[in-house]
Amino acid sequence: MLELHCHTTYSDGTLTPAALVDAAVNSGVQALAITDHDTMGGWDEAIAAAPTSLEIVPGLELSTVCAGRSLHVLGFYPDRRRLQAPLDERLEGRKRRAQAMIEKLAELGYPIELSPMVDGMAPGRPHIAAAMHAAGYVTSTKEAFSRFLAEGKPACVAYEKFDVLDGIKLLRSCGAVPVWAHPYLFRGAAVEAVLPEFVEAGLMGLEVYHPDHSPSDVRHLEDFCQQYGLLKTGGSDFHGPSKRYPGLNSLHLPLALLDGLKQAKQSLAA
Template sequence: MPGYDLHTHSTFSDGTATPAENVALARERGLEGIAVTDHDTMDGWGEALAAASDSDLRIVPGVELSAEHDGASLHVLGYWVDPTHEGLRSELRRLHDTRFRRGEMIVEKLQALGHDISFERVRRIAGDDLIARPHIAQAMVETGIVATERDAFDSYISDDGPAYVPKHALAPVNALALIRDAGGACVLAHPGMWRGADSVPDALIEEMAAGGMAGIEVDHPDQDEDQRARYRVLAERLGLVATGASDCHGARYDFRLGSETTPSVLVDELRRRASP
């Protein structure tokens, strides 16, 4: 399977596989490389690099940075950022702390709705890493509130759900500026999944492209063919690199690593566009 999977998650955020396990799966499936893009943390880079060190698999260090537009979550991917950049490190620390309190508040809302769910269980599921909504969804399934994690999002914790709590994250253009200042290349993640199934407004994508955004995630398992065609045209018009990635979360989405990929020539172009 040629190409790079430029969007993967591990146990350092809300994935179920370790970085080393993702590397092993990528090698098994014949990928050329994978990006390590956990939510709001760079902590998984070292394990992935070590696991791939005795192979030809290339690791693209990255992060999926939380942003917010018009009261709804929006994610931007930053590749090859400088892990010592103090501005980026400061924002990641702030987001980590915000995620903890946000998790508490979501659980409090669920309890107020009459559901028996413990924040301590959510913390145990998350382990030592940051708390994300899939951890809460897993706890909801375990306690019988819902049948599946998808049901948890659809009925309670999606951006417009009764237990939703906003992140108070950066505006997308500010997240873009931070990634560029840290020497990275910025790509807008799954633009067809804003507010659940809405599309990120074209005007915002155009503003980010004008601000130096390098690419847009076109081929994503949760974007249909019409969406992909639309974003491919938009990428061409705005001069953006059209990427493909699985957004793999391990068992949460049936180990779909490598289901969508980006050709190596486009990965090289993204690397070229990273800020000096």
């Protein structure tokens, strides 16, 4: 009944916030977090579309780096006014990165134009892949990644560096509850090697339940939560209906997990 990790068209999801709300309701979800990459732009539409039976949890997924590799931190219940300005800086970095990849593709003989984006949308590689597909350069967005946009491929450009410790501290300073997203997808170091430093910086939780986590991963993360006094969250990391991503409510997470998140938020406000 709980989804604490979902994306919309404001980042790399395929459903608008309103369509995501409809899909969540139809899937039996009772609490839905909007966690787009580096933007809070989808909140208002989701809140306006949500019936009384669905609680919208405001959040985002902050792009950071650790040991030279990408690492994402979920932030729940941030103070929007305090976070907006630093987040705008992250959005501008995303735009610069997208433009650099577009220029690389043009140099390779594949000029593209991105579809217009409303304010608050965070451009990323999925948008570029979609533009390549629309231009007829590739047969699918998957091919665009495998040939051009994946790490190490000719048109890929790395994120502008934003250290994970700075990201955690930024979220805490803006009243958000920072949670390490899908820790076992991180390729820069072992979870147990970097976790103590993250906790010291202010990390408050781990995304324990995720489609890419094995049962042993889940057990390890549950143990880490107990060891460090961290809260547990989870979600399907839903990006839209596709074979790549599991369906909404596929993990059947209990609403009780949201209670811990709200308690953590209250502890910040105290």
